[in-house]
Amino acid sequence: MFEFHPYFTNDGSVGLYSPEFKDIYHSTTGALTEAYEKFIMPVDIENLLAKDSIKVLDICYGIGYNSKSFLNLILENYFLKISQKNNKHAKQYIETICTNNNSEKNNNESVSNYSMCTETIDTHNIFDKIYIKSVDIDKNLFFLSPFVKTGVKNFKNNNFDFEYKNIDKYLEKEKIKNPKKIHKLINFVIFEKIIKKYPEILQNEDIIAILDSKRYNSYFDSNLKGIYEFYRSERCKCTLLKKISTSLHNIYYQHVSNCYKNDLKRYNLRDFSFDPQIGDARDIIKNDNNLYNLIFLDAFTPAKCPCLWSYEFFKLLFEHLEQDGMILTYSTSAAIRSAMKEAGFFIGNIYNERLNKYTGTIAVKDSAKIIHSLSEFDLGLLNTTAGIFYRDENLTSQNEAIIERRNQEVKNSDRLSTSKYKKNFNKIL
Ligand SMILES: C[S@@+](CC[C@H](N)C(=O)[O-])C[C@H]1O[C@@H](n2cnc3c(N)ncnc32)[C@H](O)[C@@H]1O
Structure with a gap:
């Protein structure tokens, strides 16, 4: 109901x-x-x-x-x-x-x-x-x-x-x-x-x-x-x-x-x-032949709706974006940004003038479109466990399965943990 x-x-x-x-x-x-x-x-x-x-x-x-x-x-x-x-x-x-x-x-x-x-x-x-x-x-x-x-x-x-x-x-x-x-x-x-x-x-x-x-x-x-x-x-x-x-x-x-x-x-x-279009965005976009100038990605948070934030989903979006197009999203998560990067995008921050801070991410094919680059800290974060992205090989998995798979990968990973990375980074500063 x-x-x-x-x-x-x-x-x-x-x-x-x-x-x-x-x-x-x-x-x-x-x-x-x-x-x-x-x-x-x-x-x-x-x-x-x-x-x-x-x-x-x-x-x-x-x-x-x-x-x-x-x-x-x-x-x-x-x-x-x-x-x-x-x-x-x-x-x-x-x-x-x-x-x-x-x-x-x-x-x-x-x-x-x-x-x-x-x-x-x-x-x-x-x-x-x-x-x-x-x-x-x-x-x-x-x-x-x-x-x-x-x-x-x-x-x-x-x-x-x-x-x-x-x-x-x-x-x-x-x-x-x-x-x-x-x-x-x-x-x-x-x-x-x-x-x-x-x-x-x-x-x-x-x-x-x-x-x-x-x-x-x-x-x-x-x-x-x-x-x-x-x-x-x-x-x-x-x-x-x-x-x-x-x-x-x-x-x-x-x-x-x-x-x-x-x-x-x-x-x-x-x-x-x-x-x-009513339906799962993955199916609809798979069957779409358009190239877009703008893509708004406004799914629930990655931890709740990872099927729309996976590496494979961003690869699909890459195929549907014009050369000078732009994906915009509110998420600033390292897992999302690293998936975007792996899918071939250049990534940057969305700057919020009212709050004077970064409040989202843009993904583009043309790096010249980026006005607010990621900081050294944010780039480093992509290589920690936080940057391990969600996987959905056939773009058909359930959210729970995608989450479980990432949790396992994080657990077995030999990457630097995010907390250690933050500590080390603060020490250098
Ligand atoms: C954060 S809300 C979007 C808010 C929206 N942009 C607005 O202006 O109201 C997330 C939306 O994702 C939709 N959604 C969840 N899983 C989806 C999927 N697999 N494919 C398409 N839409 C999905 C939900 O129905 C919900 O409307």
């Missing part, structure tokens, strides 16, 4: 907990902030936008923060350019797209705001060259992904329905000031594209129950929920009585849906290709 355990992270975006992996899906600092800082900011967007086509592989889509943040960035970038040209409509929009500075208006008002601009802006040469393949094993997360809110202010997290050490303490920490927000149009277009590929979302009992439940109301966008209801009643053969009771609701949400559609048309936002 599908379990859903949402809460608000410190930037007002929804985070989830997985009882299966006994892990949180997102950083408590902010699910959306994490997506921006680890997966989006390190990308050389100007260089990318100059290309004729841009292919992105989002491994472990979850509720979609990385794919959506990427699209949001393109939208921000686009509006920034337009506003520099003094377009008055774009100036009106830029605040609502880029930050949460504007206080939330009521739903009706925000719908009409999106429809204020009547001129058509030609953006087809941006969105129509973008292809995003998003992969996750959990179909329900895909289906819920367009509905989750971001940039919510004054949220309350009173009732955690899961056990995760110190989560409430992390969440007591300082909230993110002026957090980012995913534009409603992006959620809407993702919703449309998911429905197109997986129309069963409209009949999925788990999704209907979760979206209907009052308990989760605060986590979901009410407009999109209304549109979902509207689509459902359009497609199902309702009784006359039901039709009458839903007709007022439908008139309103047909109007909302039309407003969204008009705006999407205006900005050509629908032109990007979105390819949501």
